[in-house]
Amino acid sequence: MSPTQVPEAVDAAPALRVEGVTRVFQGAGRRGARVVALRDVSFDLMPGEVLALVGESGSGKTTIGRIVTGVDRPTSGTVTLAGGAGTTAGTDRRRVQMVFQDPYAALNPFNTVAYTVSRPLVNYDGLSGDKARERVAQILRTVQLTPPEEYLDKRPHQLSGGQRQRVVVARALAAGPEIVVADEPVSMLDVSIRADILQLLRGLLDERRVVAMLYITHDLLSARLLARRIMVLYRGHLVETGPTAQILARPAHPYTQMLWAAIPNPRRAARGEEVPAPAAASGDAPENGCPFAPRCPLALDRCWSERPALRPIDGRRVACHVVTQGTAAAPA
Amino acid sequence: MSALVEVSGLSVDYGRADPVHAVRDVSLTIEENQFVGLVGESGCGKSTLAMAIARLERPPARIVAGRIRIGGEAWVSPAAGAATEPTQATAAADPPPARDPGRRTALSTDEIRARRWAEVAIVLQSGMNALNPIMTIGAQFEDAMREHARMTPGQMQARAEETMRMVQVDPAVLRRYPHELSGGMKQRAAIALALCLHPRLVIMDEPTTALDVVVQRQILENLKELRRQQPFAMLFVSHDLGLILELCDRVVVMYAGQVVETSPSAHMLSGARHPYTRALIESLPDPETPTAGYTGIPGTPPELRHIPQGCMFAPRCTRRVEACQTTAPPLERFGDVELRCLVAREEVRDVAHAGA
Amino acid sequence: MSAQQVMVAQAPAGPVRAATPRGHGSGVLAILWRNPRTRVGMVLLGLFVLVSIVGPWLAPYSVNDTSFMFMLPPSARHLLGTTQSGADVFSELLVGTRVSVVVSLAVGALATFLAMLVGITAGYVGGWVDEVLSFLTNVFLVLPGLPLLIVLASFVPGAGMSVIVLIVGLTGWPWGARTMRAQVSTLRSRDFVVAARLAGDGLWRILAREIVPNMLSLVAANFLGASTAGLLTAVGLEFLGFGNPTQVSWGSMLYWAQNSSALLMGQWAWILAPGLCIALLGMSLVLVNFGFDAVSNPRLREEVQ
Numbered sequence: 002m003s004p005t006q007v008p009e010a011v012d013a014a015p016a017l018r019v020e021g022v023t024r025v026f027q028g029a030g031r032r033g034a035r036v037v038a039l040r041d042v043s044f045d046l047m048p049g050e051v052l053a054l055v056g057e058s059g060s061g062k063t064t065i066g067r068i069v070t071g072v073d074r075p076t077s078g079t080v081t082l083a084g085g086a087g088t089t090a091g092t093d094r095r096r097v098q099m100v101f102q103d104p105y106a107a108l109n110p111f112n113t114v115a116y117t118v119s120r121p122l123v124n125y126d127g128l129s130g131d132k133a134r135e136r137v138a139q140i141l142r143t144v145q146l147t148p149p150e151e152y153l154d155k156r157p158h159q160l161s162g163g164q165r166q167r168v169v170v171a172r173a174l175a176a177g178p179e180i181v182v183a184d185e186p187v188s189m190l191d192v193s194i195r196a197d198i199l200q201l202l203r204g205l206l207d208e209r210r211v212v213a214m215l216y217i218t219h220d221l222l223s224a225r226l227l228a229r230r231i232m233v234l235y236r237g238h239l240v241e242t243g244p245t246a247q248i249l250a251r252p253a254h255p256y257t258q259m260l261w262a263a264i265p266n267p268r269r270a271a272r273g274e275e276v277p278a279p280a281a282a283s284g285d286a287p288e289n290g291c292p293f294a295p296r297c298p299l300a301l302d303r304c305w306s307e308r309p310a311l312r313p314i315d316g317r318r319v320a321c322h323v324v325t326q327g328t329a330a331a332p333a
Numbered sequence: 334m335s336a337l338v339e340v341s342g343l344s345v346d347y348g349r350a351d352p353v354h355a356v357r358d359v360s361l362t363i364e365e366n367q368f369v370g371l372v373g374e375s376g377c378g379k380s381t382l383a384m385a386i387a388r389l390e391r392p393p394a395r396i397v398a399g400r401i402r403i404g405g406e407a408w409v410s411p412a413a414g415a416a417t418e419p420t421q422a423t424a425a426a427d428p429p430p431a432r433d434p435g436r437r438t439a440l441s442t443d444e445i446r447a448r449r450w451a452e453v454a455i456v457l458q459s460g461m462n463a464l465n466p467i468m469t470i471g472a473q474f475e476d477a478m479r480e481h482a483r484m485t486p487g488q489m490q491a492r493a494e495e496t497m498r499m500v501q502v503d504p505a506v507l508r509r510y511p512h513e514l515s516g517g518m519k520q521r522a523a524i525a526l527a528l529c530l531h532p533r534l535v536i537m538d539e540p541t542t543a544l545d546v547v548v549q550r551q552i553l554e555n556l557k558e559l560r561r562q563q564p565f566a567m568l569f570v571s572h573d574l575g576l577i578l579e580l581c582d583r584v585v586v587m588y589a590g591q592v593v594e595t596s597p598s599a600h601m602l603s604g605a606r607h608p609y610t611r612a613l614i615e616s617l618p619d620p621e622t623p624t625a626g627y628t629g630i631p632g633t634p635p636e637l638r639h640i641p642q643g644c645m646f647a648p649r650c651t652r653r654v655e656a657c658q659t660t661a662p663p664l665e666r667f668g669d670v671e672l673r674c675l676v677a678r679e680e681v682r683d684v685a686h687a688g689a
Numbered sequence: 690m691s692a693q694q695v696m697v698a699q700a701p702a703g704p705v706r707a708a709t710p711r712g713h714g715s716g717v718l719a720i721l722w723r724n725p726r727t728r729v730g731m732v733l734l735g736l737f738v739l740v741s742i743v744g745p746w747l748a749p750y751s752v753n754d755t756s757f758m759f760m761l762p763p764s765a766r767h768l769l770g771t772t773q774s775g776a777d778v779f780s781e782l783l784v785g786t787r788v789s790v791v792v793s794l795a796v797g798a799l800a801t802f803l804a805m806l807v808g809i810t811a812g813y814v815g816g817w818v819d820e821v822l823s824f825l826t827n828v829f830l831v832l833p834g835l836p837l838l839i840v841l842a843s844f845v846p847g848a849g850m851s852v853i854v855l856i857v858g859l860t861g862w863p864w865g866a867r868t869m870r871a872q873v874s875t876l877r878s879r880d881f882v883v884a885a886r887l888a889g890d891g892l893w894r895i896l897a898r899e900i901v902p903n904m905l906s907l908v909a910a911n912f913l914g915a916s917t918a919g920l921l922t923a924v925g926l927e928f929l930g931f932g933n934p935t936q937v938s939w940g941s942m943l944y945w946a947q948n949s950s951a952l953l954m955g956q957w958a959w960i961l962a963p964g965l966c967i968a969l970l971g972m973s974l975v976l977v978n979f980g981f982d983a984v985s986n987p988r989l990r991e992e993v994q
Contacts, residue, residue: 057545057546057548058516058545059515161633191374191375192374192572192573192574192613193374193612193613193629193630194629194630195616196616196629197629219545219546220546220618221620222619222620259547260547261620262550263546263547263550264546264575265553265573265576265578265579266575266579266619266620267574267575267578267579267598267602267617268602268619268621269620269621270578271599271602276550276554278550278551278554278555279547279550279551281501281551
């Protein structure tokens, strides 16, 4: 039942490999809208790391989460786990688990904590009755719901938002996964309790309970807290990837810069520094160009006709003609 | 010289049997064209308070004490016979509403409805909930303007377009239905709708919580611009202190149904005194400090059915002393700061005396 | 499986949060009771159910006793008068209540069961199964109700209770199926259902533990609505003579009363009594139906006094 042990030596094989994943949603009927939620997304999730995937709504970040956990299938591209297993289906389903955003929607109001957390134990490990209950209690201790007996027979409405979220984590852990996908796990919780839940998630990795974690969020600051590597997603395209510290200290892609500047910053405001309001999109994204062109203050003609690829520059990878051509001023 | 909004001793309960005291003895003022931020965790009563000020509270919520005056008119007065604990704010006799000296209560529901939107407008958390899904945006503008003002169709159209431009949305959107718009656009349409009749007060309850940080920034900058173009006062309710500090002139911090601190926002970052406020500020993620993590506040907010004897924050407070468990601290004013804390008041008082 | 769980508003000090369940059966009844209209409906419904059980024992005379003067107006001996064939109308009413109430509720149950079967399958499985089932639903929706039933009933002359229940129930499910399908396809994408799939739960367990409990008030409302419709349709068929005229029910009473020109003959009670009962039973079902909105939507609840 323990997760795959992570060898002490650095293992070069990724825990999860996503290659060329594209996901197109086709509306029903002849005039159905065609939405490209993800285009050609590739990344490796290495053992022992938290990888942050940052984007706004419409960026496709939730879709990636669903594809990685096997809830959705890509239109093209592959998702492979360590050992070469294909897209997560069947019994491999247990290897990638999800922590959901809304603690109120992630738990069935009718089921007790014990029932909810025991399902993976019953389905995947064949436990039942008292043994299952004991194991559930153990897991509840891991997520700091102690004493477990107090929580086993409670229903979601008897728990606070933070407690519910711990139950959601407990359920994910019960399947003994290698990889946990956390989709905005704290955005609906009060600020004062976010730290605890984030630390809990971080702890899962530090204590080797899971092999790796994909942390999906729109909040750059919590990404900075948890993840050593970060990927920025815009309208289904990866626009910047690399070490978190460097990217947030000196964002290169114009979108990353916009995202960073948008964060409320009272100290900056107290100094009287003005922040330019992010431009509204002018026109639709070009079919074959950079998806950010309509909003980009630096867009060139080339940006509208040629989609930029991720290129290494300054210790990270950036998908931007302006930046990689070196025709922009040095990133701020 | 009186403020636009004067709330004194307001208390709101949920339920009659064994009620939850969601708001207790809250007093606050909003001046003309002033942006006041109301901040606190979920369950602190901030939304309840905002709804009560607009008289939009719904059963099981009930206003049980206090008064609210907006624009000099009493929106809520204590009914004769209701037990109202005299506080400093209500000590002065409050003249009955001018229009009907014989009536004990404040403005009638009809009168309030007439004033709503023209004087007090409201923007709620999800634009999607506020906008009627089966009407075009333009039709909803028309609805509001027809209900609360006398304008010709031409004037209504012109004003609707004008406010849409003010929130940086293409007026063509007026012909669309809410489901065709993104979350950000819906919220901006809701803001435009709120502003179309030149209200003196706009109440916004977590207007950007469901939105992305970039859209939130756009709306934030937009609001700053809007108050230059068409001045209005605002009560901005949010759990995001950083946002409030950037946008608002004054901050009111609520905990467990009470106001615990108020202060000008410029002063608050470094000068906040209440342990809860300080803890909130410390848990503010700071873009400028690479190592700043999220620090939490251990413990949970208290339940509000049985009010303890002492300070509501004492169980979670790092600075509590013996007296905090037994004495409920009063809200006191020190210059332009209000504070409810037995320990912190000593420091403020000393500073106030030293500076005087 | 637990009885219907209840949504009780958590007393929030902030924006109203989602519904929260608590306890079992008594909670639902408490919420229903609180609404004055629903209370009336519950009392009435309870009364009718009671009479349907004990009616025959309460009846002063046997319904087969035709020894009385025919077409008598109401009097002390015959509270509602007598029929064309000399039987006591009041006794017929009490006895006939059982058939009408049972048919009504049985139709409700059958139609709701079929609606669930079709609607939930279509909503959860999706794909071509959904296409086929939706098409089927639409076909049944389009078929003209009463004419179809008349045609069906005419194949089975003198249709008794069971046949009526079958043919009305088998044609009364499409409306419910549509709403259930819509509800299920929303529920399907809810996080806790996705989580159940990730936890390895199979189709039936998910339907039983995750989907159906979260649509119980829709099912209850459907049942009440279908019962109402079933009552009126069954009565309609009986009135038109397609039922079993020898079996006493409100509808058959109307049939015989109409045939005997009761109104013209001054025996108004014979028509009024069953007619009033039909209206009252229908109304009680509708009133209870109102109350179920509050069960599923806490914001509609009356405040606790």
